[in-house]
Amino acid sequence: MPLVASLLCIAGLIGAAGPGLRQTGAQAPPGDPMVPDSVLGIPAGPTLILERTEGIPVVGIRVSAPLDPAWPGAARILVEQALNRARDRAEVIGAELWGGVQDGRIAFHAIADARYADELAWVVRMLTAEPEATGAGRPIARENARLDQLAETPRGRLILEVEAKILGSGGGGALPVPAVGDVQDMWLRSFARDRLRILVLGDLPLYWVFANLSRIGASAEAQAGAPILPPPRTLSFPESPLYSWTAAAFTLGPSHDPAVLAAVAALRLGLQQSDIADAAVHLLEGPDDRSGWLGITAQATRGRDADAALASALALVSEEGLDAWWMRGVAAARSDLVAAASTPGGWLALSDRYHSADGSTNARTALERFNTLRREDLAAVLEQFQATLFRPRIDR
Amino acid sequence: MSRRPGSVAAIAVTAIASAIASLQGQEAAADPVRPANSPLVITRAWLPVASVTMAFPASARTYREDLVARASDRALLAAIRETTADQAAVINHYRDATGRYFVAAVAPEAAESVLRTMERAARTPLPARLVEGAVAGMRADFAFRGDLPRSRFDRVLDSRLRSESAAPDGADTAATTGFDGLADEVAATAPAARWGPPVWVLVDDEGATSAPAPPPPPLPVAGSAATAPSAPMSDQVPGDAVTRWVGSAYRFPAETTLVEACFLRMVLEESLESRRDPDLFEFDTEIDAFGRLVVRLSTSANASVSWEARLDEAIVQLGSEEGRFRLGQLLTSALSRWSRELAPATGAGRAAAEALLRGATDPQAAAFANSTATAPSAERLREVASGVTLVLRVVYGSS
Numbered sequence: 001m002p003l004v005a006s007l008l009c010i011a012g013l014i015g016a017a018g019p020g021l022r023q024t025g026a027q028a029p030p031g032d033p034m035v036p037d038s039v040l041g042i043p044a045g046p047t048l049i050l051e052r053t054e055g056i057p058v059v060g061i062r063v064s065a066p067l068d069p070a071w072p073g074a075a076r077i078l079v080e081q082a083l084n085r086a087r088d089r090a091e092v093i094g095a096e097l098w099g100g101v102q103d104g105r106i107a108f109h110a111i112a113d114a115r116y117a118d119e120l121a122w123v124v125r126m127l128t129a130e131p132e133a134t135g136a137g138r139p140i141a142r143e144n145a146r147l148d149q150l151a152e153t154p155r156g157r158l159i160l161e162v163e164a165k166i167l168g169s170g171g172g173g174a175l176p177v178p179a180v181g182d183v184q185d186m187w188l189r190s191f192a193r194d195r196l197r198i199l200v201l202g203d204l205p206l207y208w209v210f211a212n213l214s215r216i217g218a219s220a221e222a223q224a225g226a227p228i229l230p231p232p233r234t235l236s237f238p239e240s241p242l243y244s245w246t247a248a249a250f251t252l253g254p255s256h257d258p259a260v261l262a263a264v265a266a267l268r269l270g271l272q273q274s275d276i277a278d279a280a281v282h283l284l285e286g287p288d289d290r291s292g293w294l295g296i297t298a299q300a301t302r303g304r305d306a307d308a309a310l311a312s313a314l315a316l317v318s319e320e321g322l323d324a325w326w327m328r329g330v331a332a333a334r335s336d337l338v339a340a341a342s343t344p345g346g347w348l349a350l351s352d353r354y355h356s357a358d359g360s361t362n363a364r365t366a367l368e369r370f371n372t373l374r375r376e377d378l379a380a381v382l383e384q385f386q387a388t389l390f391r392p393r394i395d396r
Numbered sequence: 397m398s399r400r401p402g403s404v405a406a407i408a409v410t411a412i413a414s415a416i417a418s419l420q421g422q423e424a425a426a427d428p429v430r431p432a433n434s435p436l437v438i439t440r441a442w443l444p445v446a447s448v449t450m451a452f453p454a455s456a457r458t459y460r461e462d463l464v465a466r467a468s469d470r471a472l473l474a475a476i477r478e479t480t481a482d483q484a485a486v487i488n489h490y491r492d493a494t495g496r497y498f499v500a501a502v503a504p505e506a507a508e509s510v511l512r513t514m515e516r517a518a519r520t521p522l523p524a525r526l527v528e529g530a531v532a533g534m535r536a537d538f539a540f541r542g543d544l545p546r547s548r549f550d551r552v553l554d555s556r557l558r559s560e561s562a563a564p565d566g567a568d569t570a571a572t573t574g575f576d577g578l579a580d581e582v583a584a585t586a587p588a589a590r591w592g593p594p595v596w597v598l599v600d601d602e603g604a605t606s607a608p609a610p611p612p613p614p615l616p617v618a619g620s621a622a623t624a625p626s627a628p629m630s631d632q633v634p635g636d637a638v639t640r641w642v643g644s645a646y647r648f649p650a651e652t653t654l655v656e657a658c659f660l661r662m663v664l665e666e667s668l669e670s671r672r673d674p675d676l677f678e679f680d681t682e683i684d685a686f687g688r689l690v691v692r693l694s695t696s697a698n699a700s701v702s703w704e705a706r707l708d709e710a711i712v713q714l715g716s717e718e719g720r721f722r723l724g725q726l727l728t729s730a731l732s733r734w735s736r737e738l739a740p741a742t743g744a745g746r747a748a749a750e751a752l753l754r755g756a757t758d759p760q761a762a763a764f765a766n767s768t769a770t771a772p773s774a775e776r777l778r779e780v781a782s783g784v785t786l787v788l789r790v791v792y793g794s795s
Contacts, residue, residue, distance in 0.1 A: 057735040058732075093729065094733050112732040115731065331483070338484045342486075342741060344739055
């Protein structure tokens with residue numbers, strides 16, 4: 001096949017990032033699995049992040065694309081269609097298949113025994129193919145049902161408020177439901193070939209990666225226009241008959257930042273351990289869109305108890321309030337990162353999360369950042385809090 | 397990356413099975429005489445995360461011993477989590493029919509420290525407050541689910557599997573009994589004193605390597621096939637549920653290795669999954685401490701077909717000439733599952749610990765944890781399947 005042959009030629013030139021290919025970022029220090037072996041950019045093509053690990057019995061491939069627009073609903077439909085398309089093929093080779101929105105990107109991974117690398121590449125090509133019009137009805141219906149379900153409960157309404165804020169679709173939890181065309185447009189924008197990241201974990205030669213994965217996604221000729229959001233859906237919000245609810249939402253900074261992760265873990269610990277009388281207080285983590293939005297709900301039989309409980313919870317989000325939990329939060333967030341890196345899928349996700357175009361960050365730098373976090377780092381994280389705090393009405 | 401401190405490396409010993417020599421960078425080190433409490437070390441140069449596994453044998457004698465083990469494990473897990481709270485480590489607990497495993501996913505530089513912490517916790521009598529918390533948690537758990545049909549069925553089947561006779565060993569008593577004096581009994585003795593020294597496995601990213609050695613002899617799944625009864629023991633226990641529970645135990649033929657047994661188990665699961673219909677609610681499979689294949693399944697009491705008959709038929713088909721093509725298809729899927737299970741340090745550690753609990757030597761345990769490259773052929777699995785015999789069947793619920 002001429003295409004494959006030309007890719008093989010390109011691969012042959014790769015020794016020192018040959019003509020047309022650029023080596024981005026720094027080469028990994030030898031032997032550190034937390035740093036990719038090489039990061040390569042193909043002109044008008046994807047960024048390839050390679051973790052070539054001699055001897056690993058599996059091969060894992062992750063493809064991620066920016067969320068454009070920041071519309072989790074459309075991304076959910078796109079992901080569901082993709083998983084439906086690829087599932088049968090994946091089952092034949094016993095591949096683990098996953099798709100979702102993570103760290104502000106639409107991402108898929110497929111992991112199987114190393115002997116089935118060729119079949120796995122086929123699965124990945126199916127995952128990243130353009131969504132069809134047929135088969136979209138069920139995921140769209142599910143998204144409608146999801147909005148209805150969220151509107152049923154005060155906690156769900158807070159999630160709607162946060163999603164609407166991120167999407168910029170207006171207050172009151174007003175969210176649009178995507179149509180088939182919206183999902184296809186999102187694919188054209190997000191899966192444009194030069195916006196994709198492809199992460200490969202396995203004992204595979206470079207020419208294999210080029211031959212199998214460099215042409216996935218939407219080509220440069222297929223352009224989508226600027227995103228136009230349809231009008232939001234009208235939702236009915238039943239009143240909460242027994243309890244009073246209050247809520248607040250805020251962000252402490254980008255959700256992948258180790259200091260923010262530590263602060264969130266500290267806040268979670270603080271809320272668990274604090275004795276707030278006559279009310280139930282819960283922490284909600286917002287959509288996984290990298291914005292780091294958090295919500296707190298307080299529920300009580302009397303309105304003033306709910307208000308007091310929320311005030312107590314928000315008082316925790318301060319240097320004095322989190323002081324007792326900060327170092328335990330750092331340890332918990334660092335342990336979470338280690339636990340995530342212990343599986344091939346989590347390892348790929350971390351490489352994706354901490355990838356930067358200039359190579360200055362990676363999973364290793366994130367782990368080291370946890371090791372160097374100090375008490376005084378808490379103040380910088382909390383600066384975001386007051387600037388972003390808002391209190392939507394969810395008790396209706 | 398920081399280096400692993402020297403003391404574990406010092407006790408980590410160096411021998412390697414050539415069965416895994418083809419897996420470059422995945423080498424196990426084992427001394428002919430490894431000191432007690434020192435870990436079997438398996439090295440995989442590409443791992444971003446290490447694992448420490450401590451495992452005790454499954455409590456296989458009585459219902460009371462099982463209760464003690466559950467309470468002790470809960471308290472021990474809490475103790476380890478408390479003392480490693482400031483480490484880059486996540487500790488999880490698993491139990492299966494072979495053992496009880498405490499598995500830490502840990503940053504490589506913290507592996508030795510976590511190992512020592514776990515070791516200390518296992519050697520020390522458990523703090524009374526943690527034991528009381530564990531027993532209280534179990535009481536609440538049993539009050540909530542102890543009388544559910546699934547729990548009753550599990551107790552009955554486990555009792556039969558322990559005794560290999562129709563006589564129950566106390567497990568048929570009400571779920572909420574058996575707690576008298578439990579906390580005192582658990583707190584009185586350190587876990588390592590009660591069950592003997594646990595087995596230890598450290599899966600790390602660096603360590604000593606050596607020249608390939610001859611492959612170890614295969615690890616048999618069980619050596620007692622000759623004692624299998626000629627007719628299967630069958631037991632019907634009345635139940636009041638609308639769900640019918642069936643537990644079946646099969647014995648593998650002599651000479652079956654642990655790897656072959658694991659693959660046959662996975663292939664059987666794939667086969668059952670492909671035959672699933674709305675009448676089959678759930679099923680799970682395991683290989684117990686005696687080397688038997690145990691299958692639990694639940695179906696609608698009004699199912700139009702007998703799922704235990706389908707189960708027997710599925711095994712027969714896997715061992716038949718006609719099932720050869722299907723077996724090859726199912727083996728493909730099982731291979732990926734096995735590789736995904738053993739690729740993480742935690743999975744490899746748990747697999748090696750399971751093999752050690754079954755009496756494997758260090759090279760055999762390391763070979764088992766690295767067995768993705770030495771998977772049995774479809775032909776060999778067909779031979780094994782054709783020799784599998786039913787030894788026990790318990791039906792709980794309507795017949």
